[in-house]
Amino acid sequence: MDQQKQPSRSVQARILALLLLAYIFNFLDRQILGILAGPIMSDLKLNDAQFGAIGGLAFALLYSVLGVPLAMLADRTSRSRVIAGALAVWSAFTALCGTAASFGQLFLFRLGVGIGEAGGVAPAYALIADYFPPARRARALAIFSLGIPLGLAGGTLIGAYLAAWIDWRAAFLTMGVAGLVLAPIMLLFVRDLPRAKPAPDEQVPLSRAFPIIARKPTFWLMAAAASCSSLAGYGLALWTPSVLERSFGFGLIERGQFLASIFLIGGTAGVFAGGWLADRLGQADRRWYARLPAIAWLITAPTFAVGLLVPDPWVAWPLLLIPNALNILWLGPVTTAVQHLVSRPMRSTASxxxxxxxxxxxxxxxxxxxxxxxxxxxxxFGTEALRYAAVSVVGFYLVAALLMLLAIKRLRQDWVEEDSA
Structure with a gap:
């Protein structure tokens, strides 16, 4: 981005704040399912395998697959409009989740939530990369990524109180309607920066864009590492409320407060620290964009396991605070690095x-x-089965750390500097 044409700090702050707010709703709508597991499973007569499919597979199927074509659409048209439209779609389906009367209906509505959320994240990454210069980009992406812990905490706490005061259906309906209100605000106040129309020889279709990034080992190592971390992280985020219920005897409000405090304190500290450290250390040595997540994941695995296994929940709280900070520290560094594995016209597609x-x-x-x-x-294991199932997946953090350590060597070679992007 041309230094002389950068938007003002106030404009950058407004854009980032609105994108952050939309991202908070993104994770509010995801995490609310986890805190409401007990009443949903009781009402709809679901077992753990069925609820796990609703919380994972139902959402991931179309969310993952549609991300690429929607990102391409954002690159070729308007990133801001795609984000606003995506917010409206996922919010509408979130509201519909509150009307589900069976496993099949809830599965279908969660597919719809995934369709909407598929268009929200990659275009936002690219929009932030357009608005912020390289020296401040990881911090901006880390601030945007605060939507994850803030959304997790908000979804947990708001969902718990709404379900306790009214019922689980009201929680979905309230979150969905709130998102629908935000969508036109996003459409009105978030704007793309002017982009020169690329010359015919500069236009990069997916058939050419993906092979470019696919030839870079760093991309595959980072993607595999982040995937292993997310496998454990998303699974634990959905199921830890139920572990607190079954193994610690927490009621709905208690587990909402317990988890919200961990997500809010640990998650926000971890995300911001990752962005700040990456900008500070990565300017001198690009390898820190991979080294920081690897170190964090090596600490995450044992602390998560011990925190889930201790018998006293108040001993578990500080132990779980540590991995909930470190397990998402990667967001700022890695998303920034992925942006720099390709030239500017391909950023949304790469993301x-x-x-x-x-x-x-x-x-x-x-x-x-x-x-x-x-x-x-x-x-x-009887009633402790879910606890041991949760502990079983923390080993994926160690696999993630190993893969990211392997990425360190190639990162500087694969990095595309801003003046050549």
């Missing part, structure tokens, strides 16, 4: 390709795997 792999594996397998393991472990 969507990365997210396709990350979400298909992370979202599609993680929640479903824990639910399936819980059913498998039931004869052996």
């Amino acid at each position: 969507a390709s990365f997210l396709l792999i990350n979400n298909l594996i992370g979202l599609g397998i993680g929640p479903t795997l824990i639910g399936g393991l819980s059913v498998l472990f039931k004869d052996r």
Whole structure:
């Protein structure tokens, strides 16, 4: 981006704030399902495997696959309009989740939520990359990624209180309607920066864009590492409320407060620290964009396992705070690095390709795997089956760390500097 044509700091702040707000709603609508697991499963007569499929596979199928074509549409038309339209679609289907009367209906409505959310993230990454210069980009992406812990905390707490005061259906309806109100605000106040129409020889279709990034080992190593982290992270985010209910005897409000505090304190600290450290260290040595997540995941695995296994929930709280900070520290560094593996016209497509792999594996397998393991472990562990199923997946953080360590060597070679993008 031309330094002389950069938007003012106030404009950058407004755009980032609105994109952050939309991202908060993105994760509000995801996490609300986890905190409402108990009443939903009781009302619709679901077992752990069925609920895991609703929380993972149902959402991930179309969310992952449609991300690439919607990102291409955003690159070729208007990123801001695609984001606003996506928000309206996923919010409408979130509201419909509150009307579900069976496993099939809830599965179908969660597919719809995935369709909408598929158009929200990759175009936002590209829009932020357009608005912010390289030296501040990781911090901007990290601030945007605060939508994850803020949405997780908000979805957990708001969902718990609405379900306790009214019922689980009211929680879905309230969140859906609120998102529908935000969509036209996004359409009105978020604008793309002017983009020169590329010359015919500069236009990069998917058939050429994907092979360009696919030839870079760093892309595959980072995508695989993030996918392993997301497999554990998304699975634990969905099922930890139920672990608190079954293993610690927490009521709905108690587990909402317990988890919301962990997501809010740990998650926000981890996301912001990742962006700040990546900008500070990565300017001198690009390898820090991979080294930071690897270090974080090496600490995440053992602390998560111990936190889930200790018998006292108040000992578990500080232990779980640590991995909930470190397990998403990667967001700022890695999303920034992916943006710099290609030239500017391909940023949304590169992000969507990365997210396709990350979400298909992370979202599609993680929640479903824990639910399936819980059913498998039931004869052996009884009411503790879900706890041991959750602990079983934390080893994926160690696999993620190993893959990211392998990416360190190639990152500087594959990096595309801004003046050549």
